[in-house]
Amino acid sequence: MSMSIWAPGRVNLIGEHTDYSGGLVLPIAIDRGIRLEVDRGPQIALVSNGDSIELAADGSGDAHGWGRYAAAVGRELALLGRPAVGIAGTLDSDVPQGAGLGSSGALEVVVALALCAAAEFEVDPLELALACQRAERRAVGVPSGILDQAASLLGREGHALLLDCGSLEYRWVELPEELAIVVIDSGERHSHEGSGYADRKRELESGHPHRVRHVRTENERVRALVGALERGDLEALGPIFAASHASLRDDYEVSTPRLDRVVDAALAAGAIGARMTGGGFGGSIVALAAREDARGVLQRTLEQAGVQGWIVRPAAGATRRRTDPSRNPA
Known part of the structure; x- marks a missing residue:
């Protein structure tokens, strides 16, 4: 299994600090994001800008920095029943970290999609977004909402995503x-x-x-x-x-x-x-x-x-x- 996986960052047009209270958001996925070139492997082994992480195939192990997100995604997917199949790959990003463009959400999504593909374990996009949201909370202890992960997974070209973060109902709005x-x-x-x-x-x-x-x-x-x-x-x-x-x-x-x-x-x-x-x-x-x-x-x-x-x-x-x-x- 050799795959190229792309997860976009996001810009929220409006609906700020409403997602974690079950409110409305209107993000777009953007044409900047994170690409992961990946194969199956015995463990989770990823490299980004010369920095590498190695974790057990279920995400367990010591992690620091951006590796905390990958580890947390692995653990959340294991709780959903994903078989412990590893991946080996290289990450490349053109989303600046800390710029408010959803870089951590894109990282969680790209790793989650790779882990699911490696194990032939399919998850509904909204369920996967929720797992990635839980992974972010697990990784850094911040009570963030589902906006970033949902936008990265559900984006549509030329449209914004109108998402009710309480009911998880959504539709696209043409721009x-x-x-x-x-x-x-x-x-x-x-x-x-x-x-x-x-x-x-x-x-x-x-x-x-x-x-x-x-x-x-x-x-x-x-x-x-x-x-x-x-x-x-x-x-x-x-x-x-x-x-x-x-x-x-x-x-x-x-x-x-x-x-x-x-x-x-x-x-x-x-x-x-x-x-x-x-x-x-x-x-x-x-x-x-x-x-x-x-x-x-x-x-x-x-x-x-x-x-x-x-x-x-x-x-x-x-x-x-x-x-x-x-x-x-x-």
Whole structure:
């Protein structure tokens, strides 16, 4: 079994810090992600940028750094009944870590798909997303939601994924052709385990009025944005993005001055709308732009704020492709 497996990162258009409370999210899978070239092996042996891990085929063993995610995925799949079949492969990524683009979720998904393929153990995509979500919690102890893993597995080209994280019902929302999505990395790095992410969840569950208000109004904004996209009402998108960012800054308190500056720079550069995306405390912003002006918006923004950026395409979800040499007919 030789396979090439691809798992995309994600950008959340709206619905921030709502997934772990069973709310609504609207992410896209993007055309940046993690590729794993892999074969079966006696254990889990993976290499990434010269750093290697070796674990038992069921994920047990000592792991550190990014290896914690691979180990946790192996353990969660073992609990689902996956036979202990190992993999050996090389990871290659063009998703920057800590930029709020779902790099850990993509890593979990690509490893999970490889382990399932090696053991000929098939899992429904949503069940696999849930297993990867549990793996992230196991790996780093952060009470994250299902957004990243679901987006990576269920993405559809040209569409956003409207997911109810409570019922797990979902549908795709077609994005207007004339709309481009621009992502700008603030350069401010974060990790969920080292940020206030878990604190915000605890505050929400305890009934903190500002945290509760953010989640309630953010769910309303998800519905409003979906309605505007489906009507083709591009003028309505900017105010919805602005309200979302203000709520994340003031009510949920997960934005930073640097993220705020990048949002302001994108708007000054001509973006239709801009807001922080991801867990906050650093990372990236997402901006909407007219397709013909997207490169200009990106360039003008980076002249004022941010360290790098991309025009991203709403992409298909994770894929597996056999790369075994073709056999000559007998």
